Amino acid sequence: EDQVTQSPEALRLQEGESSSLNCSYTVSGLRGLFWYRQDPGKGPEFLFTLYSAGEEKEKERLKATLTKKESFLHITAPKPEDSATYLCAVQGVVNNAGNMLTFGGGTRLMVKP
Amino acid sequence: DAGVTQSPTHLIKTRGQHVTLRCSPISGHKSVSWYQQVLGQGPQFIFQYYEKEERGRGNFPDRFSARQFPNYSSELNVNALLLGDSALYLCASSGGGANYGYTFGSGTRLTVV
Numbered sequence: 001e002d003q004v005t006q007s008p009e010a011l012r013l014q015e016g017e018s019s020s021l022n023c024s025y026t027v028s029g030l031r032g033l034f035w036y037r038q039d040p041g042k043g044p045e046f047l048f049t050l051y052s053a054g055e056e057k058e059k060e061r062l063k064a065t066l067t068k069k070e071s072f073l074h075i076t077a078p079k080p081e082d083s084a085t086y087l088c089a090v091q092g093v094v095n096n097a098g099n100m101l102t103f104g105g106g107t108r109l110m111v112k113p
Numbered sequence: 114d115a116g117v118t119q120s121p122t123h124l125i126k127t128r129g130q131h132v133t134l135r136c137s138p139i140s141g142h143k144s145v146s147w148y149q150q151v152l153g154q155g156p157q158f159i160f161q162y163y164e165k166e167e168r169g170r171g172n173f174p175d176r177f178s179a180r181q182f183p184n185y186s187s188e189l190n191v192n193a194l195l196l197g198d199s200a201l202y203l204c205a206s207s208g209g210g211a212n213y214g215y216t217f218g219s220g221t222r223l224t225v226v
Contacts, residue, residue: 004155034215043117043203043217044156087155099207100146100169101215103155 002027002092006104013078013111021073021107023088033071034101035064036087044087047073078111085109115140117206117218125224126194134189134221138206144168145187146215147179148203156203162187194225 005024013019025033032051036044048057050066057064061082063074073086085108089101118137126132138145144163148156158171162181176192185206191198201222205215 006155036217041201041219041222043219046214046216049214089155096169099144099161100158100171101148101156103157105153105155 002090002102004088004090004102004104006086006088006107008107009105010108011110013075013109015079015111015113016077018074018076018078020075021086021088021109023071023073023104024069025071025088025090025104026069027090027092027102028096029093031091031093031096031099033066034089034091035071035073036089038085038087038106047086075109078109080111080113083109083111117204117216119202119204119218119221121221122219123222123224125226128194128196128225130194131190131192132194132223134191134202134204134223135186136189136204136206136218137186138204139216142206142208142216143185144207145181145185146205146207147187147189148205148217149173150201150203150220152200159189191223196225199223199225 003026007022035047038044048064053068061076065072085106087106089103120135146161147159150156160179161169165181179189181187201220203220205217
């Protein structure tokens, strides 16, 4: 069974204070690892897909990296508008005809001005 | 372009009642997935449909059912509602291949009283 654990559960940063969010996973053959941002009461907003260890992707102040056991979402010089819950999900290969995503519990990020 | 649209946005039902939630995917997307997100947790996979056929089912009771129509829109039905069914129900659409990102709608907030 695929599993995803995100840490920390909550993170408070001052504006401009860089940090990283962790996503540890076990999966029966990784098809893809996904990062989403979710604002309160809204659906998840797609950020990145990573497919293989060593891959990195960037978007504005966000950079996602992938190893064989975990992924990191690095946030550089965050702004208050980066406050949201960040979700990590994996898509495994075995017994997954439905291409389901297995999500972690998320990290709630709060950036104070 | 319209994203994934879900209706209704909010719904209040009584225990034991039945509910139908609706989803229209992004134009051209043939795959629709349904997820349940309980407050404070990550989304959990319920169903995936592709080309009107069920391709995957999560660990949910038979009270949950779904279908996809010829125009690729989808319905999620839940019978005999329980208090524990209160959640945000999310629909995601995809181009169909495993390497396509999943785009989520804003969800339907279901409250069972």
